Amino acid sequence: MKNLYIYIHIPFCKSKCIYCDFVTFPFKEEWVTRYRLLLEREIELKKDMLKDRVVKTIYFGGGTPSLFPPSDIRSILEKLNKTTKIETKEITIEANPSFPDEERLADFARMGINRLSIGLQSTDDAILKFLGRDHDYATFLRFYDMARKHFENINVDLLFGIPGQTLDMWKGTLKEVISLAPQHLSLYSLTVENDTILKRMIEQGKVRPLQEDIVAEMYEYAIDYLETRGYVHYEISNWALAGYQCIHNISYWKNLDYLGFGVSASSHIDGRRFTNTSNIKDYSDAIIGGELPIVDERPYDWKEELTDTVFMGMRMMEGLSLTEIKKRFGIDPYFYYSDQIKKVVDEGLVEIDLDRVRLTKKGMLLGNVVFREFL
Numbered sequence: 099m100k101n102l103y104i105y106i107h108i109p110f111c112k113s114k115c116i117y118c119d120f121v122t123f124p125f126k127e128e129w130v131t132r133y134r135l136l137l138e139r140e141i142e143l144k145k146d147m148l149k150d151r152v153v154k155t156i157y158f159g160g161g162t163p164s165l166f167p168p169s170d171i172r173s174i175l176e177k178l179n180k181t182t183k184i185e186t187k188e189i190t191i192e193a194n195p196s197f198p199d200e201e202r203l204a205d206f207a208r209m210g211i212n213r214l215s216i217g218l219q220s221t222d223d224a225i226l227k228f229l230g231r232d233h234d235y236a237t238f239l240r241f242y243d244m245a246r247k248h249f250e251n252i253n254v255d256l257l258f259g260i261p262g263q264t265l266d267m268w269k270g271t272l273k274e275v276i277s278l279a280p281q282h283l284s285l286y287s288l289t290v291e292n293d294t295i296l297k298r299m300i301e302q303g304k305v306r307p308l309q310e311d312i313v314a315e316m317y318e319y320a321i322d323y324l325e326t327r328g329y330v331h332y333e334i335s336n337w338a339l340a341g342y343q344c345i346h347n348i349s350y351w352k353n354l355d356y357l358g359f360g361v362s363a364s365s366h367i368d369g370r371r372f373t374n375t376s377n378i379k380d381y382s383d384a385i386i387g388g389e390l391p392i393v394d395e396r397p398y399d400w401k402e403e404l405t406d407t408v409f410m411g412m413r414m415m416e417g418l419s420l421t422e423i424k425k426r427f428g429i430d431p432y433f434y435y436s437d438q439i440k441k442v443v444d445e446g447l448v449e450i451d452l453d454r455v456r457l458t459k460k461g462m463l464l465g466n467v468v469f470r471e472f473l
């Protein structure tokens with residue numbers, strides 16, 4: 099039986115952060131049961147895709163999945179359990195620290211969720227306010243203390259390159275967070291996405307983006323600092339203590355089969371790729387009508403799959419195994435991509451040994467330049 103990785107999108111948030119372009123809707127109590135029932139119906143509709151599969155990870159992302167009552171999350175897990183074979187070592191739920199509730203955290207842990215991913219972004223209250231986060235650092239600390247009693251494996255998300263953030267502020271954030279000893283850290287540089295409040299603020303001249311060289315300095319500082327604190331840099335934006343790399347996200351970077359549920363969730367399974375509608379009404383109408391809520395379905399030809407596998411695999415610090423690619427696609431990427439590889443090696447962006455092609459430190463900073471070569 100083939101492995102499968104499951105993503106469940108819970109698209110509700112209490113407020114909208116200024117940089118966020120994820121598909122989210124304002125949280126309303128009356129949506130909880132309805133959305134949970136829709137998800138369960140979608141699981142039934144996708145039962146053929148779940149057949150003869152072993153589910154290795156489940157990831158509740160959002161939005162803010164932790165807003166959902168534990169009983170609803172449990173019900174979704176039970177539905178999956180009845181529909182497919184689950185042999186997972188990792189079930190993650192994303193949480194917003196704005197409402198510390200220990201009983202809720204304990205319930206999530208009791209139902210088998212064993213990885214908590216908390217969106218902190220910064221330890222600086224002025225920065226949190228600027229970002230539109232609905233919590234301050236003290237509230238996060240209360241939440242973290244409660245979470246620690248129930249979760250051994252915690253990820254903390256941080257942002258750098260935020261307008262108004264200095265290198266010293268970033269150093270302070272890292273130091274504070276490391277003192278809490280989370281098992282995993284995801285550090286993303288703030289990107290200004292279309293259709294965000296931040297984008298409009300910049301266009302109106304209300305906010306000036308940080309200079310690129312300062313952002314690069316922040317990233318380089320994190321790489322060096324986290325290494326001295328025992329964190330393994332295993333993907334461009336992700337660090338973990340030994341043994342705590344996120345199995346679910348690795349499935350994306352290795353371009354393995356995953357199945358998404360919920361509004362806007364994407365899937366890659368059996369040589370096909372498809373995405374659910376981002377429109378919650380269309381999603382609901384399709385499911386109630388017994389139809390899959392898919393809006394974009396494409397066959398995945400081997401060339402496209404190869405490109406994606408190379409492009410995503412290069413994000414990982416262990417690099418791309420030429421042997422694995424050869425086994426999976428029957429071609430030797432060293433020769434297939436010889437021009438591209440030569441170019442990025444000559445530019446000092448990538449290094450190559452007998453079996454691995456991996457990013458150099460310069461390549462990590464200029465990842466997009468490298469990836470463009472292979473796209």
Ligand code: SF4
Binds near residue numbers: 122162
């Ligand atoms: S909490 Fe996360 S998903 Fe919700 S608006 Fe903020 S960034 Fe977006």
